[in-house]
Amino acid sequence: MHELFHPIFADGQEKAALQQLIIALDSSGKRYFLRNEILHTFSQYCQQAQKPTYFYYSSSVGKLIQYTHEIVLAEDSTWFVVRPRIASQEVWRLTSDLAKFDSMPIDAFLDVSDRLVNAYEPNILEIDLSSFYEASPSISDPRNIGQGLAFLNRYLCSQIATDPQYWVELVYLALRGLQYDGINLMIGDAIPSGIHLAKQIHAAIKFLSALPPEEPYEKFYIELQALGFEPGWGNTAERILETITLLDRLIDSPQPAVLEAFVARVPAVFRVVLVSIHGWVAQEDVMGRDETLGQVIYVLEQARSLENKLQQEIKLAGLEVLGIQPHIIILTRLIPHCEGTYCNLRLEKLHNTENAWILRVPFGEFNPAITNNWISKFEIWPYLETFALDAEKQLLAQFQGKPNLIVGNYSDGNLVAFLLARRLKVTHCNIAHSLEKPKNLFSNLYWQNSEEKYHFSVQFTADLITMNAADFIITSSYQEIFGTPESVGQYESYKFFTMPHLYHVVDGVDLFSPKFNMVPPGVNEQVFFPYSQTADRDSNLSQNVNDLLFHRQDSQIFGYLEQPQKPPIFAVAPITSIKNLTGLAECFGRSQELQAHSNLILLTSKLNIDETTNPEEAREIEKLHNIINQYQLHGHIRWLGLRLPNQEVGEAYRLVADYRGIYLHFARFEAFGRSILEAMISGLPTFATKFGGSLEILEDQNNGFRINPTDLEGTAEKILAFFQECDTHPEHWQEVSQWMSQRIHQKYNWQLHTSQLLALTKIYSFWNFIRPESSEARVRYMESLFHLIYKPRAEQILAKHMSCQ
Numbered sequence: 001m002h003e004l005f006h007p008i009f010a011d012g013q014e015k016a017a018l019q020q021l022i023i024a025l026d027s028s029g030k031r032y033f034l035r036n037e038i039l040h041t042f043s044q045y046c047q048q049a050q051k052p053t054y055f056y057y058s059s060s061v062g063k064l065i066q067y068t069h070e071i072v073l074a075e076d077s078t079w080f081v082v083r084p085r086i087a088s089q090e091v092w093r094l095t096s097d098l099a100k101f102d103s104m105p106i107d108a109f110l111d112v113s114d115r116l117v118n119a120y121e122p123n124i125l126e127i128d129l130s131s132f133y134e135a136s137p138s139i140s141d142p143r144n145i146g147q148g149l150a151f152l153n154r155y156l157c158s159q160i161a162t163d164p165q166y167w168v169e170l171v172y173l174a175l176r177g178l179q180y181d182g183i184n185l186m187i188g189d190a191i192p193s194g195i196h197l198a199k200q201i202h203a204a205i206k207f208l209s210a211l212p213p214e215e216p217y218e219k220f221y222i223e224l225q226a227l228g229f230e231p232g233w234g235n236t237a238e239r240i241l242e243t244i245t246l247l248d249r250l251i252d253s254p255q256p257a258v259l260e261a262f263v264a265r266v267p268a269v270f271r272v273v274l275v276s277i278h279g280w281v282a283q284e285d286v287m288g289r290d291e292t293l294g295q296v297i298y299v300l301e302q303a304r305s306l307e308n309k310l311q312q313e314i315k316l317a318g319l320e321v322l323g324i325q326p327h328i329i330i331l332t333r334l335i336p337h338c339e340g341t342y343c344n345l346r347l348e349k350l351h352n353t354e355n356a357w358i359l360r361v362p363f364g365e366f367n368p369a370i371t372n373n374w375i376s377k378f379e380i381w382p383y384l385e386t387f388a389l390d391a392e393k394q395l396l397a398q399f400q401g402k403p404n405l406i407v408g409n410y411s412d413g414n415l416v417a418f419l420l421a422r423r424l425k426v427t428h429c430n431i432a433h434s435l436e437k438p439k440n441l442f443s444n445l446y447w448q449n450s451e452e453k454y455h456f457s458v459q460f461t462a463d464l465i466t467m468n469a470a471d472f473i474i475t476s477s478y479q480e481i482f483g484t485p486e487s488v489g490q491y492e493s494y495k496f497f498t499m500p501h502l503y504h505v506v507d508g509v510d511l512f513s514p515k516f517n518m519v520p521p522g523v524n525e526q527v528f529f530p531y532s533q534t535a536d537r538d539s540n541l542s543q544n545v546n547d548l549l550f551h552r553q554d555s556q557i558f559g560y561l562e563q564p565q566k567p568p569i570f571a572v573a574p575i576t577s578i579k580n581l582t583g584l585a586e587c588f589g590r591s592q593e594l595q596a597h598s599n600l601i602l603l604t605s606k607l608n609i610d611e612t613t614n615p616e617e618a619r620e621i622e623k624l625h626n627i628i629n630q631y632q633l634h635g636h637i638r639w640l641g642l643r644l645p646n647q648e649v650g651e652a653y654r655l656v657a658d659y660r661g662i663y664l665h666f667a668r669f670e671a672f673g674r675s676i677l678e679a680m681i682s683g684l685p686t687f688a689t690k691f692g693g694s695l696e697i698l699e700d701q702n703n704g705f706r707i708n709p710t711d712l713e714g715t716a717e718k719i720l721a722f723f724q725e726c727d728t729h730p731e732h733w734q735e736v737s738q739w740m741s742q743r744i745h746q747k748y749n750w751q752l753h754t755s756q757l758l759a760l761t762k763i764y765s766f767w768n769f770i771r772p773e774s775s776e777a778r779v780r781y782m783e784s785l786f787h788l789i790y791k792p793r794a795e796q797i798l799a800k801h802m803s804c805q
Contacts (some may be wrong), residue, residue, distance in 0.1 A: 005101040031073045109506045110497075133350045146482070146695045152763055175196075184229075201247060235317065264759055270314070273331050276295060277384070277416055278329075329395065337375075381794040388423075408430050427765045461790045464785065471764045471767075479695060491509055529683065565659070571603070599637065663686040664687045
């Protein structure tokens with residue numbers, strides 16, 4: 001950054017501009033500023049000083065401000081957190097006389113941050129994980145972050161080419177270790193070494209080439225076993241020949257595509273645990289409730305897709321003759337006081353599956369007044385360790401063996417997955433879905449102020465433990481890892497931060513580690529499909545949902561539509577400040593033109609304040625009612641406070657498309673956005689927040705469908721412009737509809753997701769097999785954090801719960 005500061009110091013005008021910016025920030029009375037505030041203040045200065053447009057963007061001081069994500073005003077200096085490129089942050093200190101600009105260590109910046117809240121400690125615990133990643137291969141180009149599988153494939157191929165004899169022996173040992181319930185797979189006792197394997201491959205190729213391609217494995221397995229090859233290579237002569245030839249090519253001339261194709265055929269995954277802890281995991285009525293609805297749907301659909309994919313792999317590998325079948329378990333908590341749901345049922349089979357189950361394990365009782373009921377995700381932490389121990393016994397009993405993969409979901413599920421994977425020595429996948437720290441600004445700096453309610457000290461510690469202990473991490477979008485040029489990624493926010501009086505994180509995560517992989521989820525295409533597939537639509541369902549959306553009067557439906565034929569603006573979301581339905585209603589209310597052109601239909605789970613015990617939810621409900629009255633939206637809005645089955649939600653999207661409406665996702669921030677996928681695949685033109693993962697879903701189209709939820713007028717104008725374009729050129733709506741539906745169908749589907757997840761499991765299991773030392777020290781360090789920081793703080797929550805009556 002010196003190249004930016006030298007011109008500023010050398011140019012009196014630019015130096016004065018920087019000084020005026022600091023003075024303006026100081027006059028606000030605040031000491032800590034984030035990027036939006038900094039840019040806004042600089043913009044105001046440029047306007048007041050009548051600077052030309054280029055000065056804001058292209059001057060040296062303008063470029064510095066564009067790169068600056070945080071500013072802290074200390075007594076004798078100004079501190080800048082500068083992000084010149086994605087996944088790379090630097091700390092710089094500018095002296096008060098603007099004479100020196102120095103690069104500073106992270107720990108010094110964290111000390112300055114502590115002083116802001118009068119919490120400086122000279123000997124605070126520092127967490128620095130950088131040394132644990134130094135010896136591991138690392139991605140060098142930021143553009144390749146999140147593509148860990150491709151990187152490891154290239155890396156392993158280069159290693160095989162460098163020392164083929166050594167690596168062939170490792171591949172042999174890995175394949176030799178494959179088994180299912182004591183039955184050897186792929187390689188048997190007749191092949192004693194890697195060198196012998198290479199020789200037997202040629203003998204097997206010669207034998208298989210003489211067989212009819214469709215000859216079933218059962219007819220020649222004895223001859224193949226005599227060569228040392230056990231079941232698992234394929235179900236026909238042609239399939240087995242292809243698989244063995246891939247291995248031959250990999251040994252002879254290693255290429256990433258060959259390695260990927262071979263690994264995809266290796267039968268190494270049969271039993272999978274998907275951990276989703278904090279309750280209301282069921283198939284009917286509850287579906288996670290508002291707090292975890294998206295995650296529960298994700299896990300249920302992932303489980304079905306995993307079983308389907310594993311059934312295909314087992315069949316193609318020729319393992320059906322052994323009676324092998326996949327076994328998927330969704331692990332969650334059993335809730336005795338289940339409020340009329342199935343959440344008190346220990347074992348529940350997943351609909352439309354053969355061997356996928358929900359296994360519910362109760363929390364240790366401690367205080368039954370607490371543990372017999374649903375517990376918020378912010379209060380759940382004291383019960384997770386004993387839950388993991390109890391769950392381990394039940395999992396082993398259900399599987400009659402160990403799982404091959406444990407997938408954690410959200411912070412609590414990831415912690416349980418970490419504990420289970422560590423005890424069972426099983427591959428561990430981490431899926432955060434949505435990290436709380438970046439959603440709650442300054443939540444780490446002021447953690448003590450909100451500890452009573454949110455217990456962020458426990459959750460952020462759990463996040464650090466699990467993201468570093470996991471064998472691999474999958475995200476739904478790239479921004480989840482490293483953000484955008486304008487915003488810090490969710491995982492990137494854990495790179496360094498302070499928890500005053502508790503610890504400093506100097507280096508909390510390696511964003512360039514190949515453990516990060518972008519693997520977006522899919523959508524259930526049996527439920528959510530294009531409105532144009534009329535043959536697949538149920539006319540009775542359509543009539544019922546049409547009446548529900550546009551006409552029916554009910555105690556759980558607010559409002560009526562004077563002109564129901566107008567194209568609807570449709571939104572589906574829970575009532576939270578983050579989802580920002582109040583902002584959407586205000587955006588609609590402020591625009592008379594938008595009201596004249598369209599109606600607004602909101603689908604939420606609640607309508608009235610007396611339906612909720614959540615204070616934030618109650619405030620949002622009251623605010624939404626007030627906005628409707630303030631802008632006199634009666635006759636223009638319908639608000640459904642109903643929990644609809646998925647089939648009805650899917651038809652609702654299609655009906656809105658029938659009316660040539662749009663879907664609007666107005667969240668202040670959205671980690672990904674399941675409803676965006678559902679709306680788009682239904683053929684509904686979709687506008688979504690530019691803050692979060694929806695940026696990547698709504699790729700291309702000249703940013704025309706990305707909206708800024710803080711710019712109400714700009715959003716209204718963008719939507720109105722779309723409707724007007726459709727009025728002028730009716731084919732425009734259809735073109736957008738088809739493009740969006742095809743994009744989701746091709747890129748966001750569960751078949752692709754599951755194939756990638758299983759490929760990751762196999763390659764990272766192999767990586768751990770050949771490099772166990774690369775993770776052991778790091779995981780032991782995580783265990784130390786668990787016992788020395790996490791557990792004592794979780795026990796404080798438990799003590800509070802034990803005192804409740």
